[in-house]
Amino acid sequence: MxxxxxxxxxxxxxxxxxxxxxxxxxxxGTATAASAPDGKFCVVEVGKSVDGGFSPVKSETCSDDPASPAFTAAAAPDVLLMEWFWNAHNNPPNLTRIIVSAEEGPCDSSGYRLRPNLIWDNEISGFYTYSNCRSVSIYDGYSLDGDGAYWFDGRGDGPNVGYVGDRMNDRTSSLWIRY
CATH class of the missing domain: 1.20.5 (Single alpha-helices involved in coiled-coils or other helix-helix interfaces)
Incomplete structure (x- = not known):
């Protein structure tokens, strides 16, 4: 040889x-689920990031039925931070909800650094934010790097972006949401 x-x-x-x-x-340092979840309606519970790293994934529950107990119960007492849409304006519906425990509270200035799981990587077409997540940065790189886009809404809970635009559609591999 x-x-x-x-x-x-x-x-x-x-x-x-x-x-x-x-x-x-x-x-x-990944906050990516180890395997692809079953179902197109998911709830992902994350924790606070440590030392500026990515937020750990604590649990992930998915279902094919948005009215199923597995999908609706997973978010009951928790704080809803964000919803990701597979299709622009969630039409037809297919979404993931990002939540935290009530103790970890709404978004603050350090926020949450997220990586979509294997199903959602490079598939996000739109999103809504809640619970004071007023600032959203999305990137095509896995470490909050590469090509990106930024939204800010200082008046409400945060930006509601039904469609991220042609440039970033289906290109999100990491996100940072914060107050």
């Missing part, structure tokens, strides 16, 4: 390892 063949083999091995890590959700 010559040097060129050895280098090509090493790249293939690294590509296989990297793919395995992405598929299992084991990348360092």
């Amino acid at each position: 010559n040097a060129r063949q050895g280098a090509a083999r090493a790249r293939r091995v690294l590509a296989v390892i990297a793919s395995a890590l992405l598929i299992t959700g084991l990348t360092t």
Whole structure:
């Protein structure tokens, strides 16, 4: 084996390892669910980020029925921060709700740094925010980097963006929501 063949083999091995890590959700610092959830209506409970890192995913519940107890009960006493829409203006409906426990409260200045799970990565077409999440930044990079867009609404709970626009549609891989 010559040097060129050895280098090509090493790249293939690294590509296989990297793919395995992405598929299992084991990348360092990720708040991504380890596997794709069942159902198109999901509730994801996150926690406060530590030291400016990504918010940990505490639980994820999904259902094909938006009226199911699994979907509606998951958000009962908790604080709703955000809803992601698969389709512009959530038509036809397919959404994920991002919640936190009542103890962790609404958005504040440090906010929540999020990575969509394997189903939602590069699939967000619109979103609504709640609970004082007045500032939203979305990025096509996994570490709040790359091409992005920003929305701010200082009058209400936060921006309601039915459609993120042609430039960012289906390109969101990380988000930062905050007061």
